Amino acid sequence: MTESSRAVVLFSGGLDSVTTLAIAGREQGCECYALTLDYGQRHRAEIRAAEHLARQYGARDHVVVRVDLGHLGGSALTDPAWDLPRGGEGPSGIPVTYVPARNTVFLALALGWAETLEARRIFIGVNAIDYSGYPDCRPAFIEAFGHLAKLATKAGIEGRPIRIEAPLLHWTKMEIIRKGLGLGVDYAGTVSCYDADENGRACGTCDACRIRRRGFSDAGIPDPTRYR
């Protein structure tokens, strides 16, 4: 395996990141290094799921890095004092589950690991369609980070820039699910819920659950999610 086939894959263990890992590894033949960020979420279920799933989908290595975003506040996902949105697709504008600068932090850490590994690609499962309205899930953000990556690293300065790849960027949830099923992904093991219980079972009512459920429905596929 050559250096240039190495890729860092940002990997939460949710539907989007498992699909992204399958694309990077099974479809594009990359040697994948999965990176999970533990940023003080409300529950540990998604981290445990990520550990299992990274192995299942062939990651060469998997690292969990703790970053205490909870100290910096500002989100219902890291601050127990905030209520999670359950009323539907969320208010217009940016919902309370937005974690300030989260994808900037995630991509920055992936960039550091990619440089250490001499990897040439970073995969991130962001999506600009069914994305809950987060500013850092838009194509312009991904493009700006790619430009930054060229300037921020030794590899970039030396003419071997690390590319940011967001294969799901323009797909609907339905298209993401169909791609994953075509690559042999079993979505029963993935956790997307903002409020999963200790066994990784989903609430079925938060925004993430509703978007996911509709994706399976639109794809005409039975929803394999384990609800509590």
Next chain:
Amino acid sequence: MTESSRAVVLFSGGLDSVTTLAIAGREQGCECYALTLDYGQRHRAEIRAAEHLARQYGARDHVVVRVDLGHLGGSALTDPAWDLPRGGEGPSGIPVTYVPARNTVFLALALGWAETLEARRIFIGVNAIDYSGYPDCRPAFIEAFGHLAKLATKAGIEGRPIRIEAPLLHWTKMEIIRKGLGLGVDYAGTVSCYDADENGRACGTCDACRIRRRGFSDAGIPDPTRYR
């Protein structure tokens, strides 16, 4: 104090960041929120110094966020297996003390906090002159991050972008020291050394110590650093 006078200051407790905090608070009148990143350095002295100095120079709040960059490898500053450079100004090119994507990670975390605080400015004490050759201390990097910050945040989308300010960017170490002295900074309490002991006393031989020592010498000012 209005929202717009709030600033997040990246604050290691070294000479450059103390000068930057003094510029942001004493000279520019910002309400300063100091952010120290504990990224698995070899010693704890600079974090303890930062806690004390943030109070001393008037920060409204000070937060220490742990980010385990050591898990991602690639630097003599986070990996005890690597030797610290002591041979002089370091080899040509990028030295082993370079931490991959460090300033990208730091600015990303500062961006998240700035958004939560509704701060409009982030100060970082990077310097492109006496900077040991790190890629993420160059003006083009700072400019690219400023562009990213506009796209990455709710504030940026809503027309209130968070600006990145690097007041030391084009100054020599001598000019930085003179500016700080003019603002009443006492450099005896600052730790720049890559390998300070448990009491914050400097080694006097690493690259950071050599650059700092020469700065005082060039400024014609007695070096107040506590060496061991």
